[in-house]
Amino acid sequence: MRITINGEVTQTRARTLEELCAALxxxxxxxxxxxxxxxxxxxxxxxxxxxxxDSIEIVAPRQGG
Numbered sequence: 001m002r003i004t005i006n007g008e009v010t011q012t013r014a015r016t017l018e019e020l021c022a023a024l025x026x027x028x029x030x031x032x033x034x035x036x037x038x039x040x041x042x043x044x045x046x047x048x049x050x051x052x053x054d055s056i057e058i059v060a061p062r063q064g065g
Contacts, residue, residue, distance in 0.1 A: 018045035032059045
């Protein structure tokens with residue numbers, strides 16, 4: 001299916017946000033996620049289904065300042 005991740009259109013076979021994060025290499029990383037503008041806590045990623053044309057944001061903390 002076609003979705004947008006951090007502003008880039010991409011294809012995925014992932015069905016849940018947790019599957020998507022794992023496929024992108026964010027398995028156990030400390031990241032923040034949102035689906036269509038709504039924050040999704042880590043405890044809800046496995047039950048958050050992804051649909052065609054969804055917009056996903058994945059944000060990882062960075063050092064520095």
